[in-house]
Amino acid sequence: EAQVTQNPRYLITVTGKKLTVTCSQNMNHEYMSWYRQDPGLGLRQIYYSMNVEVTDKGDVPEGYKVSRKEKRNFPLILESPSPNQTSLYFCASSLKSRGIYEQYFGPGTRLTVT
């Protein structure tokens, strides 16, 4: 089944404790992206990757890192989480279909930083 998977689905952690949220897709998509969803703000892009070893900042990259060593994986790293990073995070990957990027989303990771 074609899908984007994220782990963990739920995470409660404390300020300053490094964490990684994994994302994997099995559709051989080149493009992958991370978004955060906050009430009243919709979804905002954190980082994206056009291909292996190619990453760039989105709209809200502060406090986050990513890597793209393999095509299928795109982990999101929080080196020193803070409470303002409490949010719902989505990973997405894109198939370019007739010039249009149709993005497929993972199920989300709900992160709470205390």
Added chain:
Amino acid sequence: GNSVTQMEGPVTLSEEAFLTINCTYTATGYPSLFWYVQYPGEGLQLLLKATKADDKGSNKGFEATYRKETTSFHLEKGSVQVSDSAVYFCALSDSGGGSEKLVFGKGTKLTVNP
């Protein structure tokens, strides 16, 4: 920059009622437009899309027409069902600078009562 504005929710309807969720956009160039749906506890799913002016996207009884003259992409359904209860996001594709991302509206929560 590019932006999407959609009507504030929540929207509450009775089953079989007519649905309209308004969406307008600001963009340079000619973006593609999308509606995504998020069911409770799940990630976003592409509902429909349109790639150029006057295109009509449709899926599962939902429709939206790309109106360049009014910069709008309103979502409509003639007869909603309880199973349509979800959060709906309007989005545009932003291909500026060689990147590719979705710019989302803030979402509209729809509740359909039996």
